[in-house]
Amino acid sequence: MSQNAGLTTVHEDDIQKHRSTAQSMVTRMVILQRDDGRSRSSLAGTGRRFVSTVSTGSARRTREIELVKTVAAIHPDDPMLSIAQHSVLFRARRGLAVALALSDVYAKQSDLESLQAQNSAAPLSGEAATHFKALLSASGYVAAFSFAAYLLQLLGSEGEPVNDTEEPDFLFDTPQDALKSMLAGLDDALSGSADDATLTSRAKAFARTAIDGLLQRRSRFDGLSDFAEVHIRIEQDDFTLDGFDVAPGERRKPLSMSFKQPDEIIGNHIAKYQAMKLAKMLMAYDFDRQMNPFVDLGGFLFTFIGDGMPGTGKTILIQMIAGLINDYCQVAGYPFHYENFGVDRISSYQGKSGQNCKGFVDNVINPRAIGFGTVDDIDQIAARRADDRASAGQHEVTAVLMESFAGASTVIRGNCAFGMFSNYPENVDDALRQRAGARWLVDGPQSRNDYIDIFVLLAGSNHDIPLGKHDLYSGQQIKKAVSASYAGHDRPKEDGLIAVWERFEKEHGDVSTMAGVGGYLHRIKLAEPRFTGRAIKNITDAIKMRAMDIELPDAWFETPEAFMHKPYDEKTSMIEELRGPFSIEMVIQEINRYADSEFRYTDKSDDAAVEEIIRRERQREKAVREIESMKRDGHWDA
Numbered sequence: 001m002s003q004n005a006g007l008t009t010v011h012e013d014d015i016q017k018h019r020s021t022a023q024s025m026v027t028r029m030v031i032l033q034r035d036d037g038r039s040r041s042s043l044a045g046t047g048r049r050f051v052s053t054v055s056t057g058s059a060r061r062t063r064e065i066e067l068v069k070t071v072a073a074i075h076p077d078d079p080m081l082s083i084a085q086h087s088v089l090f091r092a093r094r095g096l097a098v099a100l101a102l103s104d105v106y107a108k109q110s111d112l113e114s115l116q117a118q119n120s121a122a123p124l125s126g127e128a129a130t131h132f133k134a135l136l137s138a139s140g141y142v143a144a145f146s147f148a149a150y151l152l153q154l155l156g157s158e159g160e161p162v163n164d165t166e167e168p169d170f171l172f173d174t175p176q177d178a179l180k181s182m183l184a185g186l187d188d189a190l191s192g193s194a195d196d197a198t199l200t201s202r203a204k205a206f207a208r209t210a211i212d213g214l215l216q217r218r219s220r221f222d223g224l225s226d227f228a229e230v231h232i233r234i235e236q237d238d239f240t241l242d243g244f245d246v247a248p249g250e251r252r253k254p255l256s257m258s259f260k261q262p263d264e265i266i267g268n269h270i271a272k273y274q275a276m277k278l279a280k281m282l283m284a285y286d287f288d289r290q291m292n293p294f295v296d297l298g299g300f301l302f303t304f305i306g307d308g309m310p311g312t313g314k315t316i317l318i319q320m321i322a323g324l325i326n327d328y329c330q331v332a333g334y335p336f337h338y339e340n341f342g343v344d345r346i347s348s349y350q351g352k353s354g355q356n357c358k359g360f361v362d363n364v365i366n367p368r369a370i371g372f373g374t375v376d377d378i379d380q381i382a383a384r385r386a387d388d389r390a391s392a393g394q395h396e397v398t399a400v401l402m403e404s405f406a407g408a409s410t411v412i413r414g415n416c417a418f419g420m421f422s423n424y425p426e427n428v429d430d431a432l433r434q435r436a437g438a439r440w441l442v443d444g445p446q447s448r449n450d451y452i453d454i455f456v457l458l459a460g461s462n463h464d465i466p467l468g469k470h471d472l473y474s475g476q477q478i479k480k481a482v483s484a485s486y487a488g489h490d491r492p493k494e495d496g497l498i499a500v501w502e503r504f505e506k507e508h509g510d511v512s513t514m515a516g517v518g519g520y521l522h523r524i525k526l527a528e529p530r531f532t533g534r535a536i537k538n539i540t541d542a543i544k545m546r547a548m549d550i551e552l553p554d555a556w557f558e559t560p561e562a563f564m565h566k567p568y569d570e571k572t573s574m575i576e577e578l579r580g581p582f583s584i585e586m587v588i589q590e591i592n593r594y595a596d597s598e599f600r601y602t603d604k605s606d607d608a609a610v611e612e613i614i615r616r617e618r619q620r621e622k623a624v625r626e627i628e629s630m631k632r633d634g635h636w637d638a
Contacts, residue, residue, distance in 0.1 A: 008230050014101045015094075015234075021176075022096035026067045026089065031180045065180075065187050067092060074193050084196035088155065088203050092186065095150035096179055098234065102241070103143040103175035106227050110135055138221045140178035144170065145214050146232075147182050149241055151207035156200055165189045165205040167213040172221075182210060218244055231290075231367065240368055265316055271306060271440035275317060278417055279324035280552045282370050283332065284575065285415040286568040290367045292414020293572040297579065298544035303405050303418045305378070305436035307425040307597075312444030314421045318374050321419070325372055328557050332564040335369040343381055346393040353393030357400040364416050365404075371416030375401070378420040379427035398429055405435040406534070425597075434534045437541050439597040489589040494599035497592065500527045517587055524595050531598055542590045543582050552578070 071085050081089065107113040112135040118124060124132050168185025171177045189206035193199040218224065228243035265272050278301050285292045294300040306314055322338045329336035345356040364373035375381055382398040383390030404410060405418065420436060422428060445454045452470050492498045504511075504523050511520050525531045552575075556563035563571065630636040 008105060008232050010098070010101050010105065010232065010234050012236060014104065015097050018097040018100040019093075021100065022093045025096055025180065025183055026093045028064065028066050029180055029183070031063055031065060031184050032061070063184070065184050067183060067187050067190075070187050070190050071199070074195065074199055082196050084156075084200055088190070088199055091151060091154050092183070092203075094237070095147045095154070096183070098150050098237070098239070099143040099147040099179055100175060102146040102232065103139045105230075105232070106139050106142045107135075109226050109230070110138075110223055112136065112139055134222050136174055137172045138223045140172035140175050141214065141218070141221050141224065142227060143175035144172070144178040144182050145211065145244060146241060147179055148207045148210040148214065150237075150239060151186075151203060152211065153239055154237060155204045155207070165202060165209045167209055168206075170213065170217065185210065215244065233368065240366065242362075265313060265320060271317060271442050272320070274301070274304075274438065274440065275321045276324065277301075277552075279321055279328060280557065282325055282372075282415065282417065283328045283334075283557060283564055284552075284571055285370060285413070286571065287334070287368070289568040290413055290415075291568065293568065293575050295412055295414040296572065297575060299541070299546075300412065300414050301417055301438055301541075302412050303420070303436045304438035304440055305420045305422070305425060305428075305433060306440040306442045307422050308442035308444065310423050312442050314376070314442050317440075317442060318376070318419065318421070322372055325370060328564075329370055331557060332560045334564075337363060337366065337369045337371045338373070339363055339371075340374045340376060341381065341397075342376060346381065346391065346397065348391075348393070350392060351396065353391075354396035354400050357397045358404070361400065361404040361418075364418065365413075367413050367415055369415070373416065373418045375418070375420045377422060378432075379422045379424045382429065382432055384427070384429045385431075398432055402429075402432050402435060405432075430530050434530070434532065434538070437538050439594055441597070489592045489596070490585070492592045492596055492599075494596045496527060496599040497524070497595050500524055501592075511588055512584055517584075517591070520591065524591075528595070528598055531595065535594060535598065539590050539594050542594065543587055546582055546586045546590060 068089060071089050072081060074085060075082060107116065111131070115124065115128065115132040115135065118128070119132060123129075166185070166188065168181050168188075171181040186203065186206050189202045190199060193202055224244065230243060232241035233239070281292070281294045281300060284294055292300060306317065308314060318340075326336050326338075328334075339360055341357060341360045345353065345360070347353045347356065360373060364371035381394065382401055383394035385395065385398060420428070421442075425433060445451050449470070456467070492501045500523050501520075504520050508516060508519060511517055521531075521536060552563075556574075563574065566574070627636065
């Protein structure tokens with residue numbers, strides 16, 4: 001077992017030493033089980049078992065479990081197992097061995113290993129014996145959870161979902177007792193399966209049910225905190241376990257979407273430029289160290305929000321980022337996971353929306369893949385906390401995203417990024433919006449040249465109309481366009497911020513020192529109360545990103561050996577050689593960019609409120625006129 005940056009790798013030798021024990025357990029074992037009156041065979045035509053109406057209390061009885069025979073009984077006329085049967089049986093045996101190996105990991109991390117040695121020399125007594133028993137039970141919990149997680153991740157998902165599987169009769173005295181109780185529950189779930197698809201579905205449903213039951217019981221065990229923080233990785237099985245926070249999810253499907261190239265986007269220069277930089281930043285991630293040099297050096301973009309009017313290019317920007325990352329990952333041979341959290345993931349069941357959102361976040365942040373997650377129309381999906389008209393599911397999503405993006409347990413490794421997109425960002429909860437480290441104004445084509453370029457691009461070539469006097473796409477040259485876009489933020493653009501800027505400039509002159517910057521920020525705070533310390537952090541992160549405003553050479557990403565597969569320290573030094581200091585101009589531009597967005601959101605929100613008041617007042621006046629007319633005609637009392 002080796003540890004590196006939170007990663008615990010379990011070697012094959014540690015698993016193989018438990019194989020014979022696992023084999024004997026799936027072949028035949030005897031377990032002492034609570035007799036709850038359930039019949040061991042299913043009622044004809046159903047997947048359910050007869051339950052006696054006579055209470056048996058806490059009576060227990062011995063029971064033989066032969067999982068091999070239970071699985072083979074699905075095709076009694078065929079002496080050879082089908083592929084599905086073999087897969088379930090092999091995964092069960094392998095899962096048992098893995099679970100026992102992980103209980104050994106827990107024993108080494110805690111005091112359990114030393115207490116076991118002491119107990120074997122002389123039986124423990126008193127507090128030591130109590131502590132030993134508690135740790136042994138916790139070790140049993142680790143084994144049971146690991147077994148269920150292994151089955152859930154490694155089994156296929158053929159057939160219809162199954163919802164009638166029952167929890168096992170959990171035992172946690174020792175890891176082997178825990179696994180015997182799990183195996184007995186699996187045997188119950190598989191008994192009477194009609195075909196291979198049902199067998200696999202019932203095995204997976206049992207694993208999911210068992211994990212739900214285990215998570216509910218976690219608080220009963222002491223000493224699990226250290227193991228909860230450990231990231232387990234078994235390469236041979238492509239099996240990952242991140243403590244107990246979330247039940248491991250489904251294995252990912254291949255990405256299928258329409259990718260766009262940067263030259264297919266007209267306008268949106270800063271957003272496009274930073275998106276291209278983000279794609280390259282993600283590819284600097286080091287899978288062995290599970291860290292990205294850009295996180296250490298500064299400038300990594302973990303979260304951002306893109307806002308703009310409908311039709312300005314938010315969707316095509318998502319397609320461009322995903323396409324760039326996907327292309328780079330194919331060159332490097334890295335797994336890439338893209339996922340969008342949409343309004344269809346909001347559930348009417350209490351707690352389900354939060355679970356869906358947490359699953360989405362965990363899929364994207366998986367440290368064994370490059371991830372990109374998007375939340376399109378964030379204003380419809382995550383509700384303001386003060387909005388009592390929003391559903392409980394929307395409030396759950398808001399809470400999960402806030403905790404995931406900048407919570408106490410958030411760890412930024414640099415392998416993934418999240419983008420929120422909205423036509424109405426002023427409707428997003430203030431605290432959630434401020435968790436977006438960067439603001440991308442997606443305003444689409446702006447200049448006359450932009451509109452000529454986009455029309456020519458979309459019209460295609462099936463015509464002989466002359467272009468006219470125009471240098472096609474010259475305004476889209478990224479460095480030139482971005483430089484002009486950044487220069488546009490030398491002064492503020494929103495009326496509210498312009499007033500602050502002019503008043504500060506009149507009193508103190510140009511901002512040219514750190515003290516001047518702090519004074520300007522304080523003036524913004526006085527004018528806009530939502531301009532908090534988190535806003536300052538987002539601005540400084542953006543400044544650091546500008547300092548890292550380096551163009552990673554395209555040659556670095558044409559072959560994996562040129563950069564992506566180099567050791568972490570070598571990647572870091574290659575990036576550092578390109579880095580330069582940031583200037584006061586960069587500082588002013590980033591402050592104005594961010595503050596402009598806050599004033600823009602406030603102005604939009606205020607304008608919407610004013611329009612609503614005006615609309616209601618007009619309705620009231622119209623109603624008064626109609627009432628007066630009805631009174632004159634004598635119809636008011638009718």
